[in-house]
Amino acid sequence: MIKVEGNGMKEVVKLQDVTKIYRMGEVDLRALDGVSLKIMPSENLSIIGPSGSGKSTLLHLMGCLDRPTSGKIYIDGVDTSQLNSTKLAEIRRYKIGFVFQFFYLIPTLNALENVELPMMFAGVEEGERKKRATELLELVNLKERMKHRPAELSGGERQRVAIARALANNPKIVLADEPTGNLDSRSGREIIELLRRLNEEKGVTLVIVTHDPYIASTMSRTIYLKDGRIVKEERRQS
Numbered sequence: 001m002i003k004v005e006g007n008g009m010k011e012v013v014k015l016q017d018v019t020k021i022y023r024m025g026e027v028d029l030r031a032l033d034g035v036s037l038k039i040m041p042s043e044n045l046s047i048i049g050p051s052g053s054g055k056s057t058l059l060h061l062m063g064c065l066d067r068p069t070s071g072k073i074y075i076d077g078v079d080t081s082q083l084n085s086t087k088l089a090e091i092r093r094y095k096i097g098f099v100f101q102f103f104y105l106i107p108t109l110n111a112l113e114n115v116e117l118p119m120m121f122a123g124v125e126e127g128e129r130k131k132r133a134t135e136l137l138e139l140v141n142l143k144e145r146m147k148h149r150p151a152e153l154s155g156g157e158r159q160r161v162a163i164a165r166a167l168a169n170n171p172k173i174v175l176a177d178e179p180t181g182n183l184d185s186r187s188g189r190e191i192i193e194l195l196r197r198l199n200e201e202k203g204v205t206l207v208i209v210t211h212d213p214y215i216a217s218t219m220s221r222t223i224y225l226k227d228g229r230i231v232k233e234e235r236r237q238s
Contacts, residue, residue: 010040010041011038011039011040011074011077012039012040012041012043012075012076012172012173012205013037013038013039013062013073013074013075013173013205013207014037014038014039014072014073014074015035015036015037015038015061015062015071015072015073015074016036016071016072016073016074017034017035017036017070017071017072018032018034018035018036018061018068018070018071018072018073019032019033019034019035019068019069019070019071020032020054020057020061020066020068020069020228021069030228031054031057031228032054032057032058032061032068032228032229033054033227033228033229034071034229035054035058035071035228035229035230036230037223037230039173039205039207040205041172041203041205042199042203042204042205043205043206043220043221044196044199044205044206044207044208044219044220044221045206045207045208045219045220045221045222045223046207046208046209046210046215046216046218046219046221046222046223047059047207047208047209047210047222047223047225048209048210048211048212048213048216048222048223048224048225049211049224049225049226050211050226051211053225053226053227053228054225054227054228054229055209055211055225056177056209057228058209058225059175059177059207059209061073062075062096062173062175062207063092063096063098063175064080064083064088064091064092064096065092067080067081068081075091075095075096075173076095076172078091093118093121093122093169094122094169094170094171095171095172095173096171096172096173096174096175097165097166097167097168097169097171097173097174097175097204098166098174098175098176098177099159099162099163099166099174099175099176099177099179099195100162100176100177100178100179101177101178101179101181101182102182103150103155103158103159103161103162103182104162105150105158105161105162105165106150107149107150107151108149109149110146110147110148110149111137111142111145111146111147111148111149111150111153111157111161111164112130112133112134112137112146112147113133114150114161114165115133115136115137115161115164115165115168116129116130116133116168117165117168118165118168118169119132119133119168119169122169129168132168133164133168134146136164136165136167136168137160137161137164139164139167139198140160140161140163140164140194141160142157142160142161142164145157154187155182155183155184155187156183156184156187156190156191159179159180159182159183159187159191160191160194162179163179163191163194163195163198167198167202167204171204172204172205173204173205173206173207174195174198174199174204174205174206174207175207175209176195176206176207176208176209177209178209178210178211179191179192179195179208179210180192180210180212180215188212188215192208192215192218195208196218196219206219217236219236220235220236220237221233221234221235221236222234222236
C-alpha cells in the first residue's frame with residue numbers, strides 16, 4: 001500500500017521545480033524547465049502553448065508515464081520520486097484516467113469490452129466490471145452502441161468510449177491530451193462539454209492539454225507554457 005505523506009497537503013497534483021531533459025545525440029533538449037504547479041481536487045485546468053512548449057511532456061509526467069530529470073511530483077499526497085515501477089503503475093491504475101487524441105481503443109474488442117479492460121487489470125470481478133462498464137457507457141450516451149467495435153463507431157463515439165474507459169477505476173484525476181484533435185468541431189465541443197459535465201457532477205479533477213484557445217477558455221484555469229516554462233496563468237469564474 002502506498003503511504004501518503006502526513007504533511008497536510010491538499011493538492012491532488014503538486015509539482016516542485018520540475019525539469020525534464022531529453023538527450024538527443026550530443027544535444028540536451030530541455031522540455032520542461034523548473035515548472036512548479038498545484039492542482040486542487042475537482043479543479044478543471046487547461047494547459048496551452050505552441051508546439052514544442054512542453055505541454056504533453058508535462059501531462060505525461062503528471063500521469064506517471066515518465067519521470068522528471070529533477071524536481072518532485074506528488075499525486076494525491078504521494079511523492080512519486082520514491083516509487084518503483086510497480087508502485088507507479090498502481091498510481092496510474094487507481095488514481096489517474098487518461099484520454100488521448102488517438103483514442104487507443106482495442107480494435108477487436110467492442111465498446112463494453114474496451115471499458116472493462118482497466119477493471120480486468122485491476123482484478124475486478126467479471127459481473128461487477130460489466131455492470132460498471134454498462135453504467136459508464138450510459139453516462140456518456142452510448143447505451144445503444146455498447147456492442148459495436150471501434151471501426152463501427154464515429155470519431156466522437158470512439159472518444160466517448162475512451163472517456164468511459166478513463167473513468168473505469170474511479171480515478172481522482174483525468175488527464176486529456178488534445179482530446180478533440182481528431183474530431184470535427186461539433187464533435188469536439190460535445191466532448192469538451194461531456195468532460196466538463198463529468199468534472200462538475202462527479203468531482204473528477206480535469207486537466208486538458210490543448211492548442212485550441214476556445215477549449216482553453218471553457219476551463220476555470222489556464223496555464224500557458226512556452227519553452228518549457230509557465231509564462232502566464234489565467235483564472236475564470238466557473
